[in-house]
Amino acid sequence: MAKPVIWVTRTLSNATLERAARDYEVIWDAADAPGSAEDIIAMSAKVDGIIPCHSEHFTADVVAQLDPRLQIVANHSVGVDHCDLPALKSKGITVTNTPGVLSDATAELAMMLMLGAARHAVTGDRIVRSGEWDSWSPAFLVGKQVTGARLGIIGMGGVGRALARKARGFDMEIHYHNRHQLPPEDEAGAVYHESLDDLLAISDFLSLHCPATPETIGLMNNDRLARLPKGCVIVNTARGNLIDETALLAAIETAHVGAAGLDCFATEPGGNPAFATHENIVMMPHVGSATLKTRDAMGFKALDNLDAFFRGDEPPDRL
Structure with a gap:
């Protein structure tokens, strides 16, 4: 046959x-x-x-x-x-x-982007790699601490839950928004927010793990970004069109969003050239599952x- x-x-x-x-x-x-x-x-x-x-x-x-x-x-x-x-x-x-x-591999990359964005990985690497590191000060590259911070997760499917497991290793306080509340054994102590706006308001770090649907495309727009705490860090390893990139750039430029870690973009391949001028945006070329x-x-x-x-x-x- x-x-x-x-x-x-x-x-x-x-x-x-x-x-x-x-x-x-x-x-x-x-x-x-x-x-x-x-x-x-x-x-x-x-x-x-x-x-x-x-x-x-x-x-x-x-x-x-x-x-x-x-x-x-x-x-x-x-x-x-x-x-x-x-x-x-x-x-x-x-x-x-x-x-x-692919949940664990993608969650690993989300964690890497979160840490890199919070701790000035792009700037630090550039300074050392270029030979520009010629001084030190207690005020030098002071970042945002991950340990003990509140992590908001949008979409608690396989990747969202995998990130939550890893983030607990950093003693992060896990909060999430999902279409439905998870059973207690899957929540593992995470706090459910029925309202997305309520989740945004308390998220020191925010990680996107929902699918791109007509309801979620452009989810993080000007209004929702404004609801985040000043200086928050946003991570996206899901789909680029979940974020209004013009709105994110504006929030980065005003420092309302302190940093971002992005593995996906509205235009792929290629990404958004406007992001390249901001060293507080850590970028990878959509390789979340690449192990x-x-x-x-x-x-x-x-x-x-x-x-x-x-x-x-x-x-x-x-x-």
Whole structure:
């Protein structure tokens, strides 16, 4: 029996590519370029399944032009805002994602960004690296202490809860806003705020971990940023469009927001050039889940979903 043909759109981990090549006929280009709308449409006539990343966009227009051969889109991501799910469903295409395996890696990066933003990591690194460090004073690079501070988390899914666990190691006081209050065993002592405004008002540090939806796009706008305590630190490892970047820049420039740690941006790749002039903004290029362990786990989860589908079983992470 012929193996199903799949398109792996990007360079996944070696272990993932090896397993895929063992079990499927694989189309993969080592050039590792994002798949365009034209690529997706053309490839849909050649393959039975696709493993895309968030760099491939399945818009309603793209989905309408997909060939009937394509049966499953097994995302190598948790977020699926790059997929028009109703359009794919109406086309009879199964969609899966990779939840539950990247929470710790992303939370680690959020913690790194939080600490780096609070303690002037960009400026300190530049001064030492450039050879400009020629003096010291008790007033030199005085930052914001993380230990014992109040951490507000928006979105207490897997990543939000993982960050809370790590932040407790810094004796942080955990507060959160979520669509629903968690059961006590998942809260683990965290304080629930039904009102987002109430959470913002007490957050010395604020970390975003909610999905990008019509309700959350532009969530942190001028009004909500103004509700934060002066000098707060904002961290975003979720989606760039959760933050109104113009509003964040204004809040940074007035020092109402003391610092920010950002792993995602409204424009990707590329980011926001206006942020580069502010050394109290620590930036990474959307690599929250980029550890070897997590990349293997994500790739294997995508393949597990494909395996189940082509066996005739329900994929474990079907959306």
